[in-house]
Amino acid sequence: MAVNGVHLIVFANEKGGSGKSTTAVHTAIGLAKAGRRVAALDLDTRQRTLGRYLDNRAETVRRESVDLILPVHEVLDPLTVPALETAVAKLGEGREFLIIDTPGRDDDVARAAIAMADTLVTPINDSFIDLDLIGQVDPETFKVKRPSFYAELIWDQRKLRARADGATVDWVVLRNRLQHVEARNMRRVGNAVAELSRRVGFRVIPGLGERVIYRELFPRGITLLDLEELGELGISHIAARQELREMISALELPQPQGELAL
Template identity: 50%
Template sequence: MAHIIVVGNEKGGAGKSTVSMHVATALARMGHRVGTLDLDLRQKTLGRYIANRMAFMKSAGLELPTPDYAELPNLDPASVPTGANLQDLRLSMAVEELHKVCDFVLIDCPGSHTRHSRMAHAMSDTLITPLNDSFVDFDLLAQVDAEGEEIVQPSVYSEMVWSARQTRAQAGVDPIDWVVVRNRLGTTAMINKEKMQRALEKLAGRIGFRTAPGFSERVVFRELFPRGLTLLDLRDVGVTSLSMSNLAARQELRDMIKALNLPGVTADF
């Protein structure tokens, strides 16, 4: 059975699709068969990323390791069994098809609360939650006091993950390995950064996640999207001398992959 990775956060702009594409491509480069689904049915950023990649490879005459991409199947409502939900069935069928041929299935969730997102979270073996290094984003996980030092109570997204964990427990399957990935970290030691670290450490033990390093804010991610490229593709497309920023970003990706501790995976790329 494929290991299901869900990249989820109910807030836009946290870097979910960037993390999704880089994790999926890194796994593909290591020889794993990776299938992907994009549940943001309106924007489809991950879907566009992979479509851009396919178009660029065709125009450049290149073959790059690339994750598979699947759409949710279109179903005739009349064909849905009595008591079944059409949207649930579309997602479960798509995942089942990828399960047959993939080592990993990565699902990129929308930045909103949807039925598909709730169902995907309950399917996840590994849940990656990208989080900008800001208390505005932290509020999605938990409410803090005015000083940003004490946890007041868990917030809506944490409650949704708790519900997904309950669903898995009732089904008798392994618990979710929840990893909060800190994105857009500042390069200098700032008071806000230190407060965020302390707040995450307190919350991690309370609601059951672990933290992993993410990506710093870099222009290169925005530049790569139109061609569907990742940091790992630069040398393959003729960039022979990587800048210090690009080298640092590649190391951030290695650190992230290593911290995820996925089955059968090393950060060897």
């Protein structure tokens, strides 16, 4: 969205438990640590997971006297489309990226955010339950029968965006909680997602694996990318940190020059 030149990265999924807010926070911190100018906006005024995550981070900085990058962030209030437009203009001023975390429900504000996105990220768990959000699958052949309501919703918002300013929304479906052992169900889900991507028009990238560490980081508001400077990076965290870096790289966000050094 051409507001102050900021690139809007909107994380959206109507199904809870997909790791949406965790992925959004790690993306924000990853970009900030790479020297990019980042802000964050939480549209979920009930759960406030992104907002609370970054509030916890600010408290850790105060309590432990550590030097952690802390992006400017807000929780949208009031929850209206005009308030969203105002917040985007304010938080986007002088920044390269604005990370927006939407609630796990369908409302006018979430739809407006999707239509405003430059990069739209839909995290899904690697299962047919989550896949059903964007496409219905035949129970015997596991072939895609038709796109689901959410894919149609995204299609409608992308058309609105095209009519508004001629721009396109880069829709990325991010496969979270990938298992580290190849399995038949994982292959079937992967094949179905790939088929849907061709029919509906999104890119598919690998996301974050199923790791306990992500749940443990929330109370302190820290990310995998902070552990080394805090002296807490273990061998088991190295692979997780690498998959995070690869995920952010796969988003293919605009670069000022050269490669993104995460």
